Amino acid sequence: MAYSRISDANEITARYMDSILIKERLIDSVVADTSTELFGTTFSSPVMTPAFSHLKQFNGRELTGLEEYSIAAKNMNILNFVGMMENDMFKRIADTDAKTVRIVKPYADNEKVRDQMKFAEDNGAFGIGMDIDHIFGNDGLDVVIGEQMAVQTSDMISSYIASTKLPFFIKGVLSEEEAVKCADLGAKAIIVSHHHGRLPYAVPPLMVLPSIKKALEGRDVKIIVDCGISSGADVYKCLALGADAAAVGRSMLPSLEEGGTEGMEKFLSDVNAELRYIMSCTGFAHIENIDDRCIVKT
16 A cells, blocks of 8 residues: 655644544533633634734735734734734834734844834734744755844843743744743743644644643643634634634635735634634633533544
């Protein structure tokens, strides 16, 4: 029998996600409430936007895709994330009044890292962070759109965290050891992610999520999941296995490109509606009640 090897972490992740099934519990259940609290703020949903970078105007519209989905996040009262950009673009994001976390690249120019983090805080960011999974590339250290990346030590990350009053998010955590290290350094949130398959054969985030949750037991660290999240069912599975929230990603791009802010709002509303429906069908009235009692791994 021929054996086909699959190194694409995105395909591995999708297969694992689809192998998780859901049991019903209907009697005595109620219509669920999807609101959730993060860092003292109540959001309408645990569904979040991704930390996208460099989205230009779609279909000749005036605003960039980054601004359009940020406005949608504000209107939907969900937490917004943005990625690699210069300060002038972040100011435009901040001006949408969306509650936004700025994820900064691990630039070799360390002063740029610190400047972007400070600029975000000075301009009303909800949180700041770094995507550590962009440190390395095939030729050693990564180069992203002409920008050289650099190794980030524990001391460096600890100094970023100490420099801000905002919650600090570390994106690209994919092991129990790294999750514990993030907590030890003072991070307030981690994003369990393989950054759309940058690492061949990367473990699916949901496969490692329960052990990360256990490793962080008793630590005041929020857990967010991304990679392959495209539906309310996907979000539900993340929450059931230990996440506090989940970020959609490339699944939102067709709605954003075609419909702009309104398209994004419909997409996010549909994802949240399916999450609420599944919560109601499994007997969980509130986000904080969800656990793995109705999850079956095939």
